[in-house]
Amino acid sequence: MPTMALGAFLHAIRMAMELRIDVNHSPREVEKELEAIHARMKRRGDRLYGLPEVGTGVPGLVLRYREADGEYYVYVVDAARGRLAGYTVFNRLVEVGRRADPYVRAPHSKYAAPYQGMGLATAVYRWGLDAGLCLLSGARQSEGAHRLWMGLARHYELGYVEVRRKRLTYLGPEITPAQRADLHTRMVLLGRGWTLSGYMAATGMARAGFAPAQH
Numbered sequence: 087m088p089t090m091a092l093g094a095f096l097h098a099i100r101m102a103m104e105l106r107i108d109v110n111h112s113p114r115e116v117e118k119e120l121e122a123i124h125a126r127m128k129r130r131g132d133r134l135y136g137l138p139e140v141g142t143g144v145p146g147l148v149l150r151y152r153e154a155d156g157e158y159y160v161y162v163v164d165a166a167r168g169r170l171a172g173y174t175v176f177n178r179l180v181e182v183g184r185r186a187d188p189y190v191r192a193p194h195s196k197y198a199a200p201y202q203g204m205g206l207a208t209a210v211y212r213w214g215l216d217a218g219l220c221l222l223s224g225a226r227q228s229e230g231a232h233r234l235w236m237g238l239a240r241h242y243e244l245g246y247v248e249v250r251r252k253r254l255t256y257l258g259p260e261i262t263p264a265q266r267a268d269l270h271t272r273m274v275l276l277g278r279g280w281t282l283s284g285y286m287a288a289t290g291m292a293r294a295g296f297a298p299a300q301h
Contacts, residue, residue, distance in 0.1 A: 113199045116172075120198055123161070124170035137161070142209065147171065149210070158191070158219075160210050162201070172197025174210040176219060183252035186289035190254075192222050195231070208234055215242050215277045220285060222247070223273040235273055243276040247291065254291040256282070 126134040127150070137150035146166030152159050158176040163169075176191040193214065195207045211234065215221065223235060235244070248255040250270045257265060265271050276285055285291065 116196050117198055119196065120170040120172065123173065124163075127161070127163075127170070134161075139163075144204075147206075149213075156188070158214065160213065162197070162206050162210065164201075170198075171201040171206060174207060174214075176214055176221070179222060179249075181249050181252065182254060183290075186254055186291070189220055189285065189289050190222050191219050192224055194224070202230070208237060211238060211275075212241075215275060218277040218279050220277045220280060221275045222249075225269045225272070235275065238275055242278075243280075243282065245274050245276075245282065247272055247274050248294070254289055256286060256291050256293050258294070 123134065126132045127137065129135055134152070137152050140149045140151070142149055142162070146164055148163050148165055150161045150163055156178050159173065160175075161173045162171040164171045172195065174193055174195040176193050178187060179190055179192050182190050191214070193211055195210070197206055211221065215238070223231075227235070238244070245259050246257040246261045246265065248257055248265075248268070248270050249272055257271065261271065276282065286293070
């Protein structure tokens, strides 16, 4: 990389105010996936058929959900229009060890363009957080996802952690630009009922500069 380009790149990292931004999926790509999922939800015998349903408070929109191997799938269905607005999955992470696994979930969402900006993903994340789930961000985020996390941070405790060699290390509520640029750095949101000390003890999370908590 030429010297001037390298300097500009490093300057951008130093000035960064968020985690790495990922590339957004094309609207048509998302629509095709949602259409395929919705077709399965209407097909008798499919595991997505007849899922439990709860209201959302928004006329015409309902949530359908399922749990599989510790992962939670939440589908937002526009029953009034007969289509799937989008979904959020609270995934387990292969990057963490057995001790932390029950207490760490990474949310991933896809919503059709007409439903973006309605706060649907935020409502689903809050549903998970209020149920006690603690959420860890991915290595990269879309700009929309980053705004969502920052909005949730006004209501739930947010901190930064390093995920390396199956271990979590708490970095604090604020981090340096260099830490933000590191792909091992993630954000964590604590679910309702959790304290930082309790979460660190449960997961065996270390504090930067200290040894991991003993089980």
